[in-house]
Amino acid sequence: MPAKPKESRVQEQRRQVLEAVRAVPPGQVAGYGEIARRAGLPGRARLVARILSAGDEPGLPWHRVLRSDGRIAFPPDSPAFAEQVQRLRAEGVRVEGGRVRGQRAAPSLDEMLWSPPGGPR
């Protein structure tokens, strides 16, 4: 007789995503798609967004997750937007016009292949 139905698929994926989000160090950012990839779920940026929208997991650095173009995922006039900007700035991230400057949320293929030594400049 089947005991525990293991861990449901969604729950396992959820765990993976949360892990990937926690892995983003302070002062750095990552795109939803980027997180999905790191979690072993390529092409599933939406799943990442949905999981974060749940709002559980205390202490999760959700504010380090942005859109691939470096923009905050909330409407500019929303409270959540303001909070995310504030949290990012508190970590030394430069945010201008609802967009993070100074680093890339989703590195382009070119960047990854060329990866200029010494970093972009």
Place this chain on the structure above:
DNA sequence: ATATTGACCCGGA
């Protein structure tokens, strides 16, 4: 059961 909704992504026009 089908339909709509998202803290999304990406290439092309």
Place this chain on the structure above:
DNA sequence: CTCCGGGCCAATA
């Protein structure tokens, strides 16, 4: 820069 269209898929209606 914007707009468009396809891909993605769990949750909600």
